[in-house]
Amino acid sequence: MDFNHTEEQTALADSVARFGERDYDWDSRRKLARSPEGYSPANWATFAELGWFGAGLSEEEGGFGGGPEGTAILFEGFGRMLLLEPVMAHAVLALQALAGLPGNERRTDLVEQAVMGDPVMALAHDEAEGWGLVSWVGTRAGQAGGAWRLTGGKIRVPGGQAAGQFLVSARLSGSIDDTDGIGLFLVDGEAAGLTRKGYRMVDNHLVADLALDGVEGELLAQGPDALAALTRATHHGIAAACAEMLGAMDAALWQTRDYLLTRKQFGTTLNNFQALQHRMADMLIEVELSRSMLFQALAAMAGPEGERDRALAAAKVAISNSGIFVTRNAIQLHGGIGMTEELMVGHFYKRVWVLASLLGNADHHLDQFMDHTPIEPVPADIAALG
Amino acid sequence: MDFNHTEEQTALADSVARFGERDYDWDSRRKLARSPEGYSPANWATFAELGWFGAGLSEEEGGFGGGPEGTAILFEGFGRMLLLEPVMAHAVLALQALAGLPGNERRTDLVEQAVMGDPVMALAHDEAEGWGLVSWVGTRAGQAGGAWRLTGGKIRVPGGQAAGQFLVSARLSGSIDDTDGIGLFLVDGEAAGLTRKGYRMVDNHLVADLALDGVEGELLAQGPDALAALTRATHHGIAAACAEMLGAMDAALWQTRDYLLTRKQFGTTLNNFQALQHRMADMLIEVELSRSMLFQALAAMAGPEGERDRALAAAKVAISNSGIFVTRNAIQLHGGIGMTEELMVGHFYKRVWVLASLLGNADHHLDQFMDHTPIEPVPADIAALG
Amino acid sequence: MDFTPNPADEAFRQEVRSFLQANLPADIARHGKRDSHSARADIERVMKMLNSRGWSAPHWPKENGGTDWSPRQKFIYLEEMRRARVPVLDRTAIDLVGPVICHFANDAQKQHFLPQILNGDCFWGQGFSEPNSGSDLASLTTSARREGDHYIVNGQKIWTSEAQRADWIFALVRTDPAAKPQRGISFLLIDLRSPGVEVRPIWSIDEVLTLNETFFDNVKVPVENLVGEENMGWTYAKKLLQFERTSSAEIPHIKRDVIQLKHLAATTMRRGRPLAEYPPFAKRIAELEIKVMALEWSVLRVLHAEEGDPSLNAVASVLKVRGSELFSDVSDLAAMAMGAHGTAVIPDTEGPHNMRPELDAPPVTDPEAVGAPQRAMFRKAATIYGGANEVQRNIIAKGVLGL
């Protein structure tokens, strides 16, 4: 067990930090947020060149050897700079779903295409009533005229405005929350019958609700294979969201610290007020515990599925709660200025607010955690001791 | 609506305060806690003389015209002095149950006897699995040889060691949590088949578990009448517990304040540390909100049953949580000395800990509150506006 | 203690409710649902409606156009106003500058300003804070130098709420730079159309405009716009905060918000059932409601207290801290109750708003949901404005606990 970065990981972290410093200062980012696309296609091309899209996949899978640790390094950095580009949609949710498909040539091609970054892909999986339950799929798929046709609705699809292609989950059989009977389809962004209702979230990320009315799709997997791909995408998405929340709250903490050292009230700088010092200490505690929580989630991703589910659920609960606490207090300790659109600190809060809601909120994940955590009498080997 | 004491209420509050100052200083109270009875029979006689046992009953009901406000005044004072005498057992739980019986001569006699204070009475109602549910009665009552015989078990009966008579709930019919089919019986403390297992709680109050094996009892009420009496006892008991927690936390707050003004660390008295000031402010907030919560509970006790249930449940949730917060922090702000048996401050915590558990804990009462608090769409008259 | 309800109060409540049912225009009630920052045009119409009944500012002295209602009735009025979703009016005028004028201004000032406020003809901005005087208000530096019949005002105010729609601003200004901080301050009324005044917008994180910076560059203010005595402004400002000790608790507004929150929880579906039936969320609502009850009864204690009762300092000090927390929390739950769309920007597309160029909103059909996510963002300000909660805790520690 080693908590330090490997050489490759250090290089990846450095490349993210460098990009943030050179190309993603706060002014540039604010302009992007008001642009029609909501992100920079030029940056997107840079990310492809830097190999970021494949940073969360092993080489055997068609990536650059990163795994979830690579994803975490990227997204912690994204959290610090409040990146707008739909990397989570494309390189985590969609690409990890593809990588989770049974191995065949089609998968290899699609993974390779996604690692190159063109077109932008998005995973259209969540539905209005699902609230984070992976098996909740009400969109139906049926065969007509030799093709699969999808009908239904998807909600708040990350990258849903930028995407040229969608991976869409749809039900082949069973009731709406059956774990079996789900199919995963590739759908062209311009397919007939597909309507996107685009909108913006409070964190300035663009998403879309999709209405599907007999949209043609290519079946990539079904049954357990599709569920496995969706689960893998969700797991990696949760890890990425946790890492991004960590980056955002850590940056918010230290920006607040710098502010307290300079802001004067009552004849002295704010850092001299013990009540604020202690609040900051509580915030630091939450940041460090969140980092630990992310590590345990990453460690569990190589383990058996039950432990992975449990570890990721615990991480989403803990890091969402900590992230809200830290970034909200970052606003509070800034006072009025923290409430302004102009300053970065309020945007950390808004991003964490959204990430805490994506991929199942804390209530959902506490339920998941409890499902995997029995409450039982003392184990027999202990009881036998005396 | 008037939040100020009436003349009679002022007199009652004064008499409690005077008793606390003159006759119940901390040293005397500590000695009582180590005595075999665990309280002072001499004090008990004084309370009868002072009319305290009838302070929570109207004159029509055989009391001295107080009502729940009188009970609240008494118990707030008891909380401040950490009174050990089983007044809640006798004058609230048992006497209010009696006063809640259908009017007849027997009730009048028993109420009169209880108001005089001799013998000590206790309500034996709770059972191990009930966790605060009033209708949970597993003890069975049956007729044999012209008498009612009770068999079963009661748990943590307040005043259970001092009592010369018990009011015992037992089931005549129905399943264990049916609201119907319950009987309320008078049982002599020396009755054959009655076994008391006495013990002490962490707050030094003595209680008992009762085992009943064919114990003879006098049926006082059954069915809706018995349930009404038990409900009334429980409601008044919750109000008394809330008032006592309020008194305890308020006293703990101000004792802590006095300590901070004198205790020196790091070259100054502790009151100069802003982090401690803010903690104290948070404690004061909880104390004042608890007082407001008690008022709303008292106000609701004259209202319809549903509102009463809801208001008392809300009070028990809020005041228990506030009480634990305030008294625990009172220990914390005292530091090591707050952990000693010798100092009063730790005992406030222990008393609140017990009161929070008695008569249904916060989890139970939150459930109760939710049962009485629908979550519904906007009312029609508002929706009609626009 | 006597908690028997007064039947007259219930009758009064019905009177207010009936008045609003009969008179509140439907389009304004619809805007009020959104509870985004109210439009001036709506407020003007509501004020005229209220003024026709003499209800524009019930808590003002009766001789100034207020009422002689009991404190409880004034509270019921506010509850019913919020419950009917009457838009938030010009609080700066009605709650802040109006009472100061009633109590400290001369007759000419009263006759000039009060009727305009009551009729919704004159809107106000507030000028307390400055960039370097936030929580530490007494350190303000905006200056007013006497020159003949005028003050010459120079300086900058910040967080001048609603100044973008206001006609006038009241401002604390320093008239005696040599005096101790609290001593040299005066209370000036300034016409925002005066030359040298500039109002610049501050966008808040909900992307709505209510906050501004207001700059004063050699602004000439006639001396007749001084309220009361020169250098007594700090005293008036402190009094101002006591006129409505209970408003910072925001109970009527929070109760309105709880109704809306419950609506959203009852109508949003989660896995085939209303969210309201999902115990963890229902529990969050219940825990909030219990806290609201405690705060409401704290407000009632203050309302029923006799003037100057010292035992009320403790409970009055609680109101702002807990009220602002709940005001924020209830808005969070409302957004959460919307599910996925609770993270979306849902601009108020019918009513007037200051939202910046915007993509289409998500297909939210329930008007109760419009604006809820942005409201949750904006309400993070509640624990900051009106004296940050950290400052309130200082006040409690020193003023109530004597620490």
Next chain:
Amino acid sequence: MDFTPNPADEAFRQEVRSFLQANLPADIARHGKRDSHSARADIERVMKMLNSRGWSAPHWPKENGGTDWSPRQKFIYLEEMRRARVPVLDRTAIDLVGPVICHFANDAQKQHFLPQILNGDCFWGQGFSEPNSGSDLASLTTSARREGDHYIVNGQKIWTSEAQRADWIFALVRTDPAAKPQRGISFLLIDLRSPGVEVRPIWSIDEVLTLNETFFDNVKVPVENLVGEENMGWTYAKKLLQFERTSSAEIPHIKRDVIQLKHLAATTMRRGRPLAEYPPFAKRIAELEIKVMALEWSVLRVLHAEEGDPSLNAVASVLKVRGSELFSDVSDLAAMAMGAHGTAVIPDTEGPHNMRPELDAPPVTDPEAVGAPQRAMFRKAATIYGGANEVQRNIIAKGVLGL
């Protein structure tokens, strides 16, 4: 980052577990269930059992009788010790004074004291705090005046944990009254049987005795009992706190307590079902467990860090604050999980204890429940001792955040 588990660690865990299964006497395991303050007789037997295997103090340097286990292995050892409910040993000896002797004492002192500690023959009390030096330790005034071959010690220590059962005490004493507070302090070892020493009990709110006051009235302490150099005691005491940076997190103990808590929740019935099936309580356990996971992984980060890695100050500082909170919380839940009997005094009637004259306990038959309510009371001390959490937050604010 590489989180692949080391298979050797798992093998090591099994080795420790098997050793304890084979060697821990059943009566001691039974006492350990209660987790009340351990009896000296039990500890003596356990120490001899461990010493026979060389496991008495694994974290000491190997040459002093410790081990060369990896940090991870030392942690696993502690986890297994707690999991098997081995009673808490003489932590003052093993964790506090032992390491100081290993690192700073001379050879004669090492040879005299260390083997006795390892074999459980010599028990220790700790002498940090004084009545007027709680969190502000450097202000201590107990004095040691050199007279020939002896120090003459005068003063009073308080919270001298376990002094009532100890043979020796280590004490910070002031040897240079003229120096700056931290400079004039020395680290002395004092035989508690010396004339002039008096140990007086302090009963804590759980009615158990572990705390004491220790008075020194002209106590003669041979100079050979000075550890290291005179006036360097503050440095040694600070080092002492770094030897075991992770122990204040109490993770092995908390994990043991979670197992016991779950047992109580699984076996206590509530309205016909195990309490474990009541969602609000199950949720409390789950929320606690998630916090424990976060803290455990924080401990792992420290254990795997390289010596002196500065990035670890932040995470190390977290351990005491959160660890003490959870240490207290888990004990609250255990008492709550017992239902009505969770408020009762349930003395440990089999094992030795200091409970005062007592009525019969309630008829609790599950030995896992014995002592749980008192434990919940005593654990309120966790956020106070070892540097109150308020002081820890000061340290984080200054030392980590630079505020």
